[in-house]
Amino acid sequence: MRLNRLRSALWAFEVEDPNSADSDDEEERAGKTATLQPHPEHGKVHPTLIPVPPSPAPSSEIHLRAYHISALRARLTSVGYTAPALAELFRAPRGYGLPAESLSNPATRMDTDTKILALDTPSNSNLVTLTRFFLIGTSLARSVLEPALTPELLAFCEDQNMVFARDDATKDPILHPLVQLNPVTLPSASTTLFIVTDFSHSSAASVGGAFDPVMHLGMDSLALVGSLSRLTSDLHLLADRAASENRPLRALDLCTGSGIQGLTAAALLREQQIQGGAGVETTLVDTNPRAGRLAAFNSSLNGLHVAVHIGDGYTPLPVGVKYDLILANPPYIPTGGSAVRLEAYGDGGAKGDDVMAAVFRGLQSRLVDGGMVCVVGNIVNPEQFAENVTSWVGNDVGLNGTLKYGRVWTVDEYSALIVGKEDPDYANALRQSGVQGVANGLFVGKKVAQRDVSVVRGTDELWHEMNLVEGEKA
Numbered sequence: 004m005r006l007n008r009l010r011s012a013l014w015a016f017e018v019e020d021p022n023s024a025d026s027d028d029e030e031e032r033a034g035k036t037a038t039l040q041p042h043p044e045h046g047k048v049h050p051t052l053i054p055v056p057p058s059p060a061p062s063s064e065i066h067l068r069a070y071h072i073s074a075l076r077a078r079l080t081s082v083g084y085t086a087p088a089l090a091e092l093f094r095a096p097r098g099y100g101l102p103a104e105s106l107s108n109p110a111t112r113m114d115t116d117t118k119i120l121a122l123d124t125p126s127n128s129n130l131v132t133l134t135r136f137f138l139i140g141t142s143l144a145r146s147v148l149e150p151a152l153t154p155e156l157l158a159f160c161e162d163q164n165m166v167f168a169r170d171d172a173t174k175d176p177i178l179h180p181l182v183q184l185n186p187v188t189l190p191s192a193s194t195t196l197f198i199v200t201d202f203s204h205s206s207a208a209s210v211g212g213a214f215d216p217v218m219h220l221g222m223d224s225l226a227l228v229g230s231l232s233r234l235t236s237d238l239h240l241l242a243d244r245a246a247s248e249n250r251p252l253r254a255l256d257l258c259t260g261s262g263i264q265g266l267t268a269a270a271l272l273r274e275q276q277i278q279g280g281a282g283v284e285t286t287l288v289d290t291n292p293r294a295g296r297l298a299a300f301n302s303s304l305n306g307l308h309v310a311v312h313i314g315d316g317y318t319p320l321p322v323g324v325k326y327d328l329i330l331a332n333p334p335y336i337p338t339g340g341s342a343v344r345l346e347a348y349g350d351g352g353a354k355g356d357d358v359m360a361a362v363f364r365g366l367q368s369r370l371v372d373g374g375m376v377c378v379v380g381n382i383v384n385p386e387q388f389a390e391n392v393t394s395w396v397g398n399d400v401g402l403n404g405t406l407k408y409g410r411v412w413t414v415d416e417y418s419a420l421i422v423g424k425e426d427p428d429y430a431n432a433l434r435q436s437g438v439q440g441v442a443n444g445l446f447v448g449k450k451v452a453q454r455d456v457s458v459v460r461g462t463d464e465l466w467h468e469m470n471l472v473e474g475e476k477a
């Protein structure tokens with residue numbers, strides 16, 4: 004989300020460009036890069052990305068698509084498109100994932116690209132090219148991208164509307180990435196997930212309202228991934244219980260967007276061989292149909308089997324089914340009832356807790372006793388969080404958990420952060436709706452008999468630190 008702007012300062016690349024003095028040589032650059040052009044998403048309605056395959060598709064088509072998706076995964080793996088490899092390239096500490104928003108920020112993208120291009124060597128050339136295109140968002144000539152991706156996979160990506168050629172009539176057209184491709188690597192480093200999202204600068208307005216964009220991987224997304232990765236001993240306990248009840252271990256990702264949380268859970272459980280009596284069932288839910296499509300694509304891209312539902316919160320789920328693990332990164336930016344314009348994935352209603360409250364309310368009927376819940380979000384007046392939980396779930400649901408929160412922004416700081424500049428109307432509306440301060444937060448809890456919710460002030464850069472693999476220093 005936009006708040007990552009602040010976080011991203013931490014990721015300002017300290018990459019030294021050995022050729023910086025002469026890296027302005029446009030001619031030399033062009034040979035390698037074609038050009039750095041304005042992104043085609045601005046002011047343009049582009050085609051539906053990653054379309055649902057026509058239904059019913061002939062089985063040969065389905066097989067061909069499955070073949071290409073696994074070939075794409077194999078290609079990304081073989082060029083080393085992993086979070087640790089990219090952290091090394093960017094000379095950044097190793098995290099589960101990378102700060103997608105700052106890497107592709109149109110204001111600094113060209114600079115980022117120049118630095119990465121300067122690190123291109125014969126041994127990492129394909130990795131550099133794919134990073135420039137799919138992560139930084141640099142437009143490249145077909146002759147540059149094709150060898151890195153292979154002609155067959157480039158054709159597949161074009162067919163899936165992941166790649167777009169503005170003018171295909173030219174001999175060597177410029178290709179534009181229409182989606183961002185993020186590597187997320189589990190702590191073991193033996194599993195990397197490839198997660199397709201929209202770019203953070205793709206707004207509903209920039210695509211003419213044709214669709215609601217699917218959120219990029221923000222520091223909130225990565226903090227929740229980090230928190231999940233630290234829960235393995237609890238997951239083992241939950242799996243033992245599910246095994247003793249002869250049922251699958253069930254994980255639920257509400258507000259799934261790209262599917263990042265549910266897919267990480269599925270991959271982690273598979274990697275650690277954690278399962279219930281009848282394996283693992285992972286379910287992803289989102290209101291945004293495009294999120295459903297991207298999440299389904301991402302599940303195939305990572306060879307994972309999950310159920311994807313389009314709908315509001317718990318509503319589309321089968322009646323009576325309870326989950327052992329519930330993960331949620333709901334829309335959480337408070338509007339204060341003002342006219343501030345937010346992407347749908349960020350708009351949390353007047354107090355920012357419309358969807359978060361619904362997630363908590365559903366724990367009574369949807370979380371098994373002893374089950375775990377992890378929720379990330381901006382928390383308004385974080386000191387009052389325990390009272391809010393009571394107002395959301397009543398006194399009947401026992402939860403033992405902790406909200407950790409980072410630096411608390413004043414209303415003026417927060418409103419400027421969200422809007423990108425001072426916005427007195429928005430700030431006043433927040434104040435009038437009772438907002439005194441807002442912080443990045445992360446709640447981890449277990450459903451137990453008694454309520455015991457504590458609130459703890461963590462480090463300022465809570466989300467950033469949660470993303471770091473244990474042992475790494477910021």
Ligand SMILES: C[S@@+](CC[C@H](N)C(=O)[O-])C[C@H]1O[C@@H](n2cnc3c(N)ncnc32)[C@H](O)[C@@H]1O
Pocket residue numbers: 217218219220221223224227257258259260261262263264288289290291294314315316332333334335347348349358
């Ligand atoms: C902050 S994004 C999180 C995306 C992703 N889980 C992540 O961590 O990067 C919030 C997502 O919640 C979805 N959403 C909003 N309201 C919802 C609701 N009532 N039920 C389910 N999903 C909802 C939005 O479409 C959006 O994809």
